[in-house]
Amino acid sequence: MSEDIAFRLLADGDWDAVVELEHDAYAADGLSEGRVALQSRARPSPGTCYVLEHRGRVRGYVLSLPYPLYRCPDLTRAEERSHEEGSHEERSHEEGGHHSRNLHLHDLVIAEELRGRDVALRFVRHVRAQAQRQGFERISVVAVRRTDVLLAMLGYRTHREVPVPACYGPRAVYMSMAI
Incomplete structure (x- = not known):
């Protein structure tokens, strides 16, 4: 099975399948966000989408895309700007005033027949290995549909104090981990 699976960067011809x-x-x-919103999440950082x-x-x-720590995209609209460096205000809020390069894992989907x-x-x-190689210090994610249990086993820490937009559903929770 493992020889049948490969990971590579997302290419323009992959969007129909995605x-x-x-x-x-x-x-x-x-x-579901739809094509326009999904493509807007990949546009700022094609080197972190696979x-x-x-x-x-x-x-x-x-x-995945660079995004301020303790913030997440709104599913109801497309990304309007890149969050590569973040504003001064965002940097001063993060990690007690220290800016950390955060990669937000916005969406991970695997076909049902390959799950488990x-x-x-x-x-x-x-x-995670690619993010580390690219100099990111943290990875964040909004866990939906009870995926927080799996993510906690992988080392992600829950941040219940971080508000998550209602569009993520009632059980959504913000999580992050140091790389």
Whole structure:
């Protein structure tokens, strides 16, 4: 199985598969964002967005982008600006005044037939290794649909004090980890 799986950077020709996977994963819960919003999340940082190929087909993806720590994208609208460096105010709020380069793992989807086979763990480890190589210091994520349990086992810390927009659903929680 492992030789059938490869991780690579997201390419322009992958968007149809990404949009289909995202819709299948989130539409029933009202969390599907659609192509325009998804592409706006990838645009600021194409070097941190990946696909999972299984037997030559895109069967998963990760959209991640530099984003201020303790903040997250609003699912109801597309990204309007890059958060690469953050404003002075954002930097002074983070980590007691120390700016940390944060990569926000906005979305990770794996096709249903590949779930539960350690594929997600391998994909998350790949993203973490790439983030570290690129100089990021933290990874943040909003856990939805009770994925906080899995993320906690991977080393993510829950930040219940961080408000999460209602568009993420009633059980969404902000989490982060040092790289």
